[in-house]
Amino acid sequence: MFAHQPARKLDALGPTNNFPPYAGNVKEKHLPVALFDTLFLHRTRHLSTGCAQMGNGFGLRRRWVRVQSLTTHLTMKTAVEVCPLCAGSGWKPVPGAPEVGVTRCDCQLRARGGAMIAAARIPKRYEHYDLWNFDYEGQFSYLEHARLAADQFVREYPVRKTGLLLIGGAGTGKTHLAVGIAKALIQEKGIECVFYDYADLLKQIQDSYNPSVQATELGLLRPVFETAVLVLDDLGSVRPTEWRWDTVRLILNTRYNDRRTTIITTNFPDDPPGALAGKRKKKPDSNVQNYSELNNEPDQPEWSKYTLGDRITETMRSRLHEMCRIVKMDGPDYRQTSKRAGSG
Numbered sequence: 001m002f003a004h005q006p007a008r009k010l011d012a013l014g015p016t017n018n019f020p021p022y023a024g025n026v027k028e029k030h031l032p033v034a035l036f037d038t039l040f041l042h043r044t045r046h047l048s049t050g051c052a053q054m055g056n057g058f059g060l061r062r063r064w065v066r067v068q069s070l071t072t073h074l075t076m077k078t079a080v081e082v083c084p085l086c087a088g089s090g091w092k093p094v095p096g097a098p099e100v101g102v103t104r105c106d107c108q109l110r111a112r113g114g115a116m117i118a119a120a121r122i123p124k125r126y127e128h129y130d131l132w133n134f135d136y137e138g139q140f141s142y143l144e145h146a147r148l149a150a151d152q153f154v155r156e157y158p159v160r161k162t163g164l165l166l167i168g169g170a171g172t173g174k175t176h177l178a179v180g181i182a183k184a185l186i187q188e189k190g191i192e193c194v195f196y197d198y199a200d201l202l203k204q205i206q207d208s209y210n211p212s213v214q215a216t217e218l219g220l221l222r223p224v225f226e227t228a229v230l231v232l233d234d235l236g237s238v239r240p241t242e243w244r245w246d247t248v249r250l251i252l253n254t255r256y257n258d259r260r261t262t263i264i265t266t267n268f269p270d271d272p273p274g275a276l277a278g279k280r281k282k283k284p285d286s287n288v289q290n291y292s293e294l295n296n297e298p299d300q301p302e303w304s305k306y307t308l309g310d311r312i313t314e315t316m317r318s319r320l321h322e323m324c325r326i327v328k329m330d331g332p333d334y335r336q337t338s339k340r341a342g343s344g
């Protein structure tokens with residue numbers, strides 16, 4: 001897939017390691033044979049005759065092999081250094097519409113891509129999440145609409161900047177898809193993306209709060225506010241407090257006002273506050289023996305008892321509807337599905 005390497009890497013390799021520094025500038029066909037011999041053949045005298053010419057043509061054969069290897073070396077050097085798409089300029093005609101002008105060449109995007117992925121803060125455990133390894137066919141065809149939405153988003157960004165709100169139960173592939181989108185944007189378009197887990201982000205903001213100046217470290221918040229595409233994973237995963245509501249409101253409103261894109265994942269159903277209140281009955285009925293059954297089982301996940309409105313307020317839920325296209329990812333937990341497939 002990667003037929004050539006970025007020039008930056010090649011520079012780092014340095015000049016021709018096994019050759020004199022000027023060897024790269026000379027063409028072997030112009031090289032005087034005597035100089036060529038001195039440089040590369042290091043002829044030794046014949047042990048018995050003392051003649052440097054070496055009988056039976058052996059010396060000539062050796063010389064031919066060396067010339068060949070130098071030619072190969074120079075050819076390879078040229079092939080890896082010059083990108084065939086842009087001839088080294090870093091710009092290529094806009095695909096399908098060369099009359100429009102030029103765009104950054106793939107070789108430039110690849111060279112920058114590695115550094116940008118590192119800067120995107122994608123946790124190690126999610127590093128292998130990509131769009132190409134996201135299943136959406138056969139038994140996973142219920143995820144086809146989500147994968148198509150991801151493809152469309154990558155294709156249309158930044159002409160269309162509406163984000164995505166991926167909603168679904170545990171293990172339905174929300175984080176996988178969100179990370180895959182971010183990586184595709186970085187690698188294919190050189191767009192700056194940053195990943196934050198919602199709970200981690202709130203904790204970091206809280207930890208960086210300096211009571212003496214009554215402010216949070218701006219260095220931490222800058223990428224959250226300013227990155228072109230923010231992936232906010234597991235929105236609502238920690239219990240709300242006034243401070244958390246204020247913080248999430250500030251982040252989302254700032255990004256919305258600045259027309260920046262946010263991709264969000266959440267387990268909480270997209271309903272107003274209180275819609276699942278019936279599932280949270282706290283007081284046991286004196287007639288009911290099995291309290292845990294009525295109370296929706298103590299080990300039931302939070303998101304089966306609360307809505308997105310409960311977790312981030314109704315105002316922010318409706319703001320998300322303006323900022324994002326909603327993509328519901330219902331289905332079984334992929335971890336269980338793949339485990340069953342593996343054992344069966």
Ligand SMILES: Nc1ncnc2c1ncn2[C@@H]1O[C@H](COP(=O)(O)OP(=O)(O)OP(=O)(O)O)[C@@H](O)[C@H]1O
Nearest residue numbers: 133134135169170171172173174175176267334335
């Ligand atoms: N469609 C898919 N194709 C390939 N792998 C998938 C798919 N869906 C999920 N997975 C894999 O299943 C695991 C769980 O996926 P992921 O972390 O994206 O789930 P999630 O919806 O974010 O779950 P949670 O709500 O618990 O955060 C990961 O290893 C992921 O790579």
Ligand SMILES: [Mg+2]
Nearest residue numbers: 174175234265
């Ligand atoms: Mg997740």
Ligand SMILES: [Zn+2]
Nearest residue numbers: 083086105107
């Ligand atoms: Zn190029």
